[in-house]
Amino acid sequence: MPWILHRHILAELLKVLVLTTIVIVVVIAFGAVIKPLSQNLLGPGGTLKYILLAMVPMLQYALPFAAGFAATLVTHRFASDNEIQAMVSSGLSYRTILLPHAVLGVALTVIMFVLVQTAIPRLLERMYVVITEDAAQVFVSTVRSGEAFRAGNFFISADRIGLDEAPGSGIHQRIRMEGVVAIEVNSAGQLETEFVAKAGSADLYMTESELLVKVAFKDATVLRPGDSAVAFLPLAEPMPTVIDRSWARSPNYFGAEELLRAVRDPGASAAVELTRTRMEAALSGAFAIDRLARQLEATGHATLVSTEASRTYVVRDAMVGGRGLIPLPPAKRLTVVESDASGVVREAVAKGASLVETQVTQGSTASDRLDLVLDAAEAHDPRASDERIVPWPPRVVALTVPALDPSAEPSLLERARAIASATVPPLSSHAKRAQGFVDEIAVVTRNVRDEALSHVFMRFAQPTGVFLLLLLGGVLAIWRRSSLPLTIYILAFLPGIVDVLLITSGQSIIKSHRLASGVAVMWAGNALLLAWVWFSWRRMARH
Numbered sequence: 001m002p003w004i005l006h007r008h009i010l011a012e013l014l015k016v017l018v019l020t021t022i023v024i025v026v027v028i029a030f031g032a033v034i035k036p037l038s039q040n041l042l043g044p045g046g047t048l049k050y051i052l053l054a055m056v057p058m059l060q061y062a063l064p065f066a067a068g069f070a071a072t073l074v075t076h077r078f079a080s081d082n083e084i085q086a087m088v089s090s091g092l093s094y095r096t097i098l099l100p101h102a103v104l105g106v107a108l109t110v111i112m113f114v115l116v117q118t119a120i121p122r123l124l125e126r127m128y129v130v131i132t133e134d135a136a137q138v139f140v141s142t143v144r145s146g147e148a149f150r151a152g153n154f155f156i157s158a159d160r161i162g163l164d165e166a167p168g169s170g171i172h173q174r175i176r177m178e179g180v181v182a183i184e185v186n187s188a189g190q191l192e193t194e195f196v197a198k199a200g201s202a203d204l205y206m207t208e209s210e211l212l213v214k215v216a217f218k219d220a221t222v223l224r225p226g227d228s229a230v231a232f233l234p235l236a237e238p239m240p241t242v243i244d245r246s247w248a249r250s251p252n253y254f255g256a257e258e259l260l261r262a263v264r265d266p267g268a269s270a271a272v273e274l275t276r277t278r279m280e281a282a283l284s285g286a287f288a289i290d291r292l293a294r295q296l297e298a299t300g301h302a303t304l305v306s307t308e309a310s311r312t313y314v315v316r317d318a319m320v321g322g323r324g325l326i327p328l329p330p331a332k333r334l335t336v337v338e339s340d341a342s343g344v345v346r347e348a349v350a351k352g353a354s355l356v357e358t359q360v361t362q363g364s365t366a367s368d369r370l371d372l373v374l375d376a377a378e379a380h381d382p383r384a385s386d387e388r389i390v391p392w393p394p395r396v397v398a399l400t401v402p403a404l405d406p407s408a409e410p411s412l413l414e415r416a417r418a419i420a421s422a423t424v425p426p427l428s429s430h431a432k433r434a435q436g437f438v439d440e441i442a443v444v445t446r447n448v449r450d451e452a453l454s455h456v457f458m459r460f461a462q463p464t465g466v467f468l469l470l471l472l473g474g475v476l477a478i479w480r481r482s483s484l485p486l487t488i489y490i491l492a493f494l495p496g497i498v499d500v501l502l503i504t505s506g507q508s509i510i511k512s513h514r515l516a517s518g519v520a521v522m523w524a525g526n527a528l529l530l531a532w533v534w535f536s537w538r539r540m541a542r543h
Helices: 002-032 035-037 045-057 059-080 083-089 099-133 135-144 257-265 270-282 283-300 412-420 427-479 486-511 515-542
Strands: 150-151 156-164 172-185 192-204 209-224 229-236 242-244 301-306 311-316 318-322 322-329 332-341 344-352 352-362 365-375 379-380 396-399
Touching: 002 035, 002 045, 002 059, 002 099, 045 099, 059 083, 059 099, 059 427, 059 486, 099 427, 135 150, 135 156, 135 172, 156 192, 156 209, 172 209, 257 427, 270 283, 270 412, 270 427, 283 301, 283 318, 283 352, 283 365, 283 412, 283 427, 301 396, 322 332, 332 352, 344 365, 412 427, 427 486, 427 515, 486 515
Parallel strands: none
Antiparallel strands: 150 156, 156 172, 172 192, 192 209, 209 229, 209 242, 301 311, 311 332, 318 322, 322 352, 332 344, 344 379, 352 365, 365 396
C-alpha cells in the first residue's frame, strides 16, 4: 500500500517539477541574453546558441524554486482532497507520507551537486566563448543597425554590409561593405584620418587571445585634418587593428578538480601567471643584472652571450655596482674576455662598465638584454706575440646572461623579492617597482584562493537548498491545506529568496578575505530554511 501511494505521489511531483523547471529556465535564459544583446555582443546566430547554452547553468537558480512549487502544488491537492487525512487515518505517519518528497529532494540535490561541479562551469565558459567568436556577426549587425563598429582606434560604418566566404590564407571571416565611411582617432580620441570609399572589405584573423581586423578601401578619398591633406587612392589599406580577446579564467569556470587545485596552489592560476608575465617584461633587465650578480658572487666570473654575433663575453674581477660593474677589491680594474667559435678573440681591462638595459620583444615575450659599455677600456689580442692595443667596440649590444644551472635557478618571484630588497645600485633603482609587483602578485594570489574557496562552499550550500525547499513546500501544503496554493508557495518562496541572497552575500564576503563570517552568512540561509521546516512540521503534526 505505501509503495503504491509513494509511486503515485512521486509521479505527480516529477510531472509538475519538469514542467515548472522548463518554464522558469527558458524565462531566465532569455533574461540572461538581454545584456550581451543590448551591448551588440551577439549576432543572430550567436543569440540562439547563447540561450541554449544558458539553459543548463540557469538550473542552479530555477531548480530549487521549481522543486518547492511542485511540492506545494501536488501536496496541497492531496491535502485539500482529504487524501492526506485518509493516509494518516489508515496508520501512515507523516514521515512515510513525505518520503517521496525526501527521496526526490535527495536525488535533485545530487543532480544539482554534479551539475555545479561539472557541466555548469563548462557551459558558462562556453557562453563567454560564444560572445568572443561572434565577432563578424557583431560587426555586421552593429553596422546594419546604423551604428559605427569600433575596431581599436577605427570607427567603421557603411550603407550596405554582408558576409563573404573566407578566401583562406588564415582569414577567419571576410566582410564586404559598400558606401563606407571610416575614421581613425588617436589615443586622446582626436580625429587623425577619415576615409570615404565606394566599397571596402574587412578580413578577420583570430587567435586565442587576439582578433586582427585588416581593412581595405576601394576608390577612397583620404582626409588628414592635421596635415590639411586630401588624397584619392584606388586602394587604401590602413594598418591592421588588433583587438585583445584574451581573458583570465576565473574560478567560476573551474570544474571541481581544477577548483581544488586553485585552492591548494593559487599561484599557478592564469590571473597570477598574467601578473607574473607583466613583471617579467617590466623587470627583464633587472633580472639579467641580478643573475649576473649572483654568478659573479658564486664563481668569481660571469658569462654574457651575444646570440646575434655568436660571441661570448666572460667578466672577471668584477662585482655589480655603480652604473653596472665595478672592479672587485683588491683589483683596480675588471677584465672582459671575448671569444667566438674559434677561441679567445681579445681581452680588455677597464675601470668599470655600464650595463644598459634593453628589451627585445618577440611575440608577447620580452627578452632580457643588456648592452655593455666599458669605461676606459684597453684591449689586446692574446693570440698575438706582442701586447699591442687592439680596438674594442664602444658598445657591445644585445647580451643575455644564461643561467649556469637552470635547475638551481630561483623562481621569478624569489628573484623579484631579491631585487626589491637591493640597496646597491644599479639594482636598487628597480627595488620600488619590484616590490610593487611582489605585492601585486601576493594580492592576486590571495584573491584567486579566496574566490576559489567561495565557489567551493557555494557549490555545497546551493544544492542543499533544493532538498530543503522541496520538503518545506510539502510540509506547508499539509499544515495550511485550507489556504490557496500560491499563498502557501509564497511562504516557501520568500525564505528561498533569502537563502539565495545569503549564499551570494556569503560568497562576496569570502572573496573579501573574511572566510569564517562568509561561511556563516552563506549557510545562514539554509539554517533559516531548516528552522522553517522544523517549525512548520511541528505545527503540521499538532494540527
